[in-house]
Amino acid sequence: MTKAQTPARGRPARLSRDDVVAVAKRLLENGGGEALSIRRLADELGSSPMSIYRHVESMDHLIVLVLDELAKEIPKPDLPDDPRERVVVLWLALYDCLAANPWAQEVLAREMSIGPSVLWFVEEIIKSFVDGGLSLKRAGQAYNLTWKFSVGTLMIDQGQTDVEARHDGPSIARQFMITHAEGYPTLRALMAEVPNADHRGRDRYLMNLEILLDGIANWK
């Protein structure tokens, strides 16, 4: 009860950090990365921009807090006995959460960091790699590799979806590609054989993850 020892003094707090973080999260959920700003947050809370800074240090700090709030909500999956299956199940849980919350990727790009609440997943993934036969150090490296691959996947897939939505149609980049493929026979053949190739989505993520795990299993 250390808190009760300090008697209430000065103006009573109308806002709390939890309020600020909760509203920030709601703004992101409703309007994506662009919807979050200190000023809009203050509007939504009926306060002045500066009152936000009583409760969080900066925009960067706020982002870390919101990401952690999201991480808390990820349902912890049942863990199979087989270590490799466990890695797949754990990564799919993280993938599903991030894929369902595109704003999280946007803010991940702004401040590349994770809060304490994902540590359960990190712990279980590394442990699974160890159970699968890797040394502790190798398991850490394997975790790092799967993390890089997962972030790359989410960023690129979401980035493509965003660009398509903005220009309603294939992105500027894909148009460039189509227009300039003439000189490149393999590329042209590929575009002819699979013209609507789409490398996005959960199934493709799973397939690529399995390839990665094959490579890791083969580690010398």
Add this chain to the structure above:
Amino acid sequence: MTKAQTPARGRPARLSRDDVVAVAKRLLENGGGEALSIRRLADELGSSPMSIYRHVESMDHLIVLVLDELAKEIPKPDLPDDPRERVVVLWLALYDCLAANPWAQEVLAREMSIGPSVLWFVEEIIKSFVDGGLSLKRAGQAYNLTWKFSVGTLMIDQGQTDVEARHDGPSIARQFMITHAEGYPTLRALMAEVPNADHRGRDRYLMNLEILLDGIANWK
């Protein structure tokens, strides 16, 4: 000579698209992603912000043009006979260019796209996968997988470096991690065994790429 058929009319152009793109690139090289803005660009060119829009459609369009300018400069490596070695050499050339130009990753995160000038690399990588025994479709998928991994690597490594530079010291996220690792035995053991684990750099990228290629070679 179609151009000469239109006689010069109206005010002569003081700016050109090439000028605009060149100065934008210089701003990025000197000051990173934050240094590029339409207004600063106009200042640097001695013009008003609006004159930029005569030569590029928007900020997004400008970013695509600057990235393509960078891609043009990537030296094309000598290609070994062995298809797998070829893939490694090609990806390392792309990695080296992007690792040497951190601003490119920042703008890659803003507008996820590539211009026509990287197509030579894409062509050669996909061709190498085909030469290595993959079907055309599989080769396209393999390219996409290595691209996702590469982008993830660059983003995360650079993101970590940025955050460390801003807070001069371990990032907020890493401090969270250290503080909260108590409940997680594997994590704690890993931090004790390799306290200064650094997963960044060219050697690690190469090592992970080889793991990926092992997994791809194992494709059923």
Add this chain to the structure above:
DNA sequence: ACCTGAACACCGTTCAAGT
């Protein structure tokens, strides 16, 4: 202790006008 208003130094983009 907490909150506010005004200000600083910026953004991308649009509009109507100038040469």
Add this chain to the structure above:
DNA sequence: ACCTGAACACCGTTCAAGT
């Protein structure tokens, strides 16, 4: 055809003052 100035609707953050 190309460029400009003024304006619109925003940013994050600092400072000094109010309750």
